Amino acid sequence: MKSTAKITAIGHYLPQRVLSNEDLEKMMDTSDEWIVQRTGMKERHIAGEEEFSSDLAIKAIENLMDQYDKTVEDVDLIIVATTTADYAFPSVACRIQHYFDIKETGAFDLNATCAGFTYGLHLANSLITSGLHKKILVVASETLSKVTNYEDRSTAVLFGDGAAAFLVEYNEENLSFISVHMGTRGEGGIHLYRKALADKIDGASLDPSGKMVQNGREVYKWATRTVPKGMETLLEKGEMTKQDLDWFIPHSANLRMIESICEKVDFPVEKTLTSVETCGNTSSVSIPLAIGLGVQEGKVKKGDHMLLYGFGGGLTHLGLLIQWGI
Structure with a gap:
């Protein structure tokens, strides 16, 4: 549709x-x-x-x-x-x-x-x-x-x-959304969590503090394997190539992780928008914040093609291919 x-x-x-x-x-x-x-x-x-x-x-x-x-x-x-x-x-x-x-x-x-x-x-x-x-x-x-x-x-x-x-x-004429790709690996939930009512995940005991707990090594490995494949799928669905992209905007979890993903897909890190350097990891906020800062700095232009990719606890991920229209 x-x-x-x-x-x-x-x-x-x-x-x-x-x-x-x-x-x-x-x-x-x-x-x-x-x-x-x-x-x-x-x-x-x-x-x-x-x-x-x-x-x-x-x-x-x-x-x-x-x-x-x-x-x-x-x-x-x-x-x-x-x-x-x-x-x-x-x-x-x-x-x-x-x-x-x-x-x-x-x-x-x-x-x-x-x-x-x-x-x-x-x-x-x-x-x-x-x-x-x-x-x-x-x-x-x-x-x-x-x-x-x-x-x-x-x-x-x-x-x-x-x-x-x-x-x-x-809006029937000036559309933003081109393609979407998503996936989930729920068995990785133990690697990134914050306890609420349950004391265990799949039999594994949880930290009782209610603070965030992260196995950074496992999340890093999952993200750097998953996001490059998802990017390829998004571009294929949108009938585009990475050369057509003006910007890649991944979740700003860690700049080193983003550099690794760009290296794996042979995409120039200079064409990524991030918020991690001055804002840290802001979870769900990091992608729209990176876009907002890019607009503010005059980098993002009307008509630009962007690949947005969110990934994190769950473990779950969702990428979008969009065209910027404002």
């Missing part, structure tokens, strides 16, 4: 507090050199003590409205990608509806971890193309600092906070 959905506006927000590698040196046994060498990260933004995912999301939407002179009172669905909602319920999406007083809309959160935003865009495209919706807010918002174990230096140096929002609207 031919897509009838177009991305019409974007916005993002980063908390004011910055946590640099030098700050982390004072907190634990690490160094700027060690962090940069292994991750490419220099700093990350950290939400305030009373600042939560819904607060960041609202500011990202306000930024979208200000930049593109858009209104949201007629949005008919709000999708929020997050793993760090303020509450188990109500959802962040419901808090957004309340704040903007959107009279008639659906609202829900989805949790596909670092692939959450590409999942959200895929859903928005599907629902608009089906004719069920006309105007959808797709938001990603994370306060990962609140669930990071700062006694574990292998994860403490990685994560940051932020939010981003895209508006997706019905």
Whole structure:
């Protein structure tokens, strides 16, 4: 079915507090050199003590409205990608509806971890193309600092906070979405998790702290095997080649991982958009944040072809091939 959905506006927000590698040196046994060498990260933004995912999301939407002179009172669905909602319920999406007083809309959160935003865009495209919706807010918002174990230096140096929002609207002529590819390897769930109600995954005991736990080596191996194959499939479905791509925007988990993926598919790392260097790993937010920063810096142009690829806990992944139209 031919897509009838177009991305019409974007916005993002980063908390004011910055946590640099030098700050982390004072907190634990690490160094700027060690962090940069292994991750490419220099700093990350950290939400305030009373600042939560819904607060960041609202500011990202306000930024979208200000930049593109858009209104949201007629949005008919709000999708929020997050793993760090303020509450188990109500959802962040419901808090957004309340704040903007959107009279008639659906609202829900989805949790596909670092692939959450590409999942959200895929859903928005599907629902608009089906004719069920006309105007959808797709938001990603994370306060990962609140669930990071700062006694574990292998994860403490990685994560940051932020939010981003895209508006997706019905449009028959100027379309954004070209192809999609997704997959899941649920047996890898033990390699990246945060405990909630259950004490075990497939018989394996979980860390009881409720903080994030990651087997970085296993996630790295899975991602660097999975994403290159997914990129090939996306391009084949879209009847394009990698030479047709203006930008590759992977989840900004780790700059070294992105460099490895680019090497495996023989794609120039200079044509990637990332947010990891100054924002750290912001999970579902990293892809729209990288695009927002690229637009802000004048790199992204109308008509550019982009390959977005989210991957993370689950283990699950979803890639999208899109054409930029704003």
